[in-house]
Amino acid sequence: MKSLVVDDDFVSRSKMEAIMENYGECIVAENGKETIELFQTNLEGNKPFDIITLDIAMPDMDGTEVLFNIREIENNHNIAKENQSKIIMVTSHSDRDYLITCLQAGCNDYIVKPFDAETVCKKIDNLYLDANTQESKKSIEHDRAEAIQEKSKKIKMLIVDDDFISRSKMKVIMESYGECTLAKNGKEAIELFQTNLEGNKPFDIITLDIAMPDMDGTEVLFNFREIENNHNIAEENQSKIIMVTSHSDRDYRITCIQAGCDDYIVKPFDLKSISNMIEKIKSKKIPFD
Numbered sequence: 001m002k003s004l005v006v007d008d009d010f011v012s013r014s015k016m017e018a019i020m021e022n023y024g025e026c027i028v029a030e031n032g033k034e035t036i037e038l039f040q041t042n043l044e045g046n047k048p049f050d051i052i053t054l055d056i057a058m059p060d061m062d063g064t065e066v067l068f069n070i071r072e073i074e075n076n077h078n079i080a081k082e083n084q085s086k087i088i089m090v091t092s093h094s095d096r097d098y099l100i101t102c103l104q105a106g107c108n109d110y111i112v113k114p115f116d117a118e119t120v121c122k123k124i125d126n127l128y129l130d131a132n133t134q135e136s137k138k139s140i141e142h143d144r145a146e147a148i149q150e151k152s153k154k155i156k157m158l159i160v161d162d163d164f165i166s167r168s169k170m171k172v173i174m175e176s177y178g179e180c181t182l183a184k185n186g187k188e189a190i191e192l193f194q195t196n197l198e199g200n201k202p203f204d205i206i207t208l209d210i211a212m213p214d215m216d217g218t219e220v221l222f223n224f225r226e227i228e229n230n231h232n233i234a235e236e237n238q239s240k241i242i243m244v245t246s247h248s249d250r251d252y253r254i255t256c257i258q259a260g261c262d263d264y265i266v267k268p269f270d271l272k273s274i275s276n277m278i279e280k281i282k283s284k285k286i287p288f289d
Helices: 012-023 032-044 063-076 096-105 119-126 132-134 138-148 164-174 186-198 217-230 250-259 270-281
Strands: 004-006 026-029 051-055 086-091 109-112 156-162 179-183 206-208 239-246 263-266
Touching: 012 026, 012 119, 026 032, 026 051, 032 063, 032 239, 051 063, 051 119, 063 086, 063 096, 086 096, 086 119, 096 109, 096 164, 096 186, 109 119, 109 186, 156 164, 156 186, 156 263, 164 179, 164 206, 179 217, 179 263, 186 206, 186 217, 186 239, 206 217, 217 239, 217 250, 239 270, 250 263, 263 270
Parallel strands: 004 026, 004 051, 051 086, 086 109, 156 179, 156 206, 206 239, 239 263
Antiparallel strands: none
């Protein structure tokens, strides 16, 4: 078995390497960029990794982003799900939101630090014993189902972001609530918005990135509200729009609120912050500070 151990901490990396070497060839990486390069090179050289242990908390690029990149590379190479690398996320805390996000994004299991050889070996055995795989993940899947079981009313959503990672991460979180459509830029977002509105299938909630190269989020927001006004959509029936920003600049916030957004969220976001915001919107309690 060929494995890749990813961790920026020397002690954790060395400890995991010592365990994984018992299974065969083991390669180590200290950061996200190195990991993605190693993964792509080995996949294209027809020597893919069988299993990857991936630390979540890394300074240059967190494990969730690396996970998204790895799965995207596999999808681009048309790797069937059953043939994809098995990925175990390694975390120093058992934060439920992080773990649910990682599971939804395509990891196979997780380990909480400090780990030992017995724990790691059991995880690996479960991943490679088909009869036990579903049972080993049963409690994890139950937690994940519990987190979304309240979302009985399906919501139609539009995610607008030019950054692949942010767009994908938002999709993983939002698709628990219903149908999710993606747009990479302002022009595409406006076209999708108008087409769906005129087709009597308007979006209930839109997450709209502020900083986009072709047309910033504020301009897209103005366009959305103008289209709704031209179609005589009453304010209470308009799409709920959440602005997404990489900074909490007060002037940006005020401009967006004045332009008609319903709320805003600052990157990096997580499942909990998004879920809380959607629940606020659904209950029509949207206070601004």
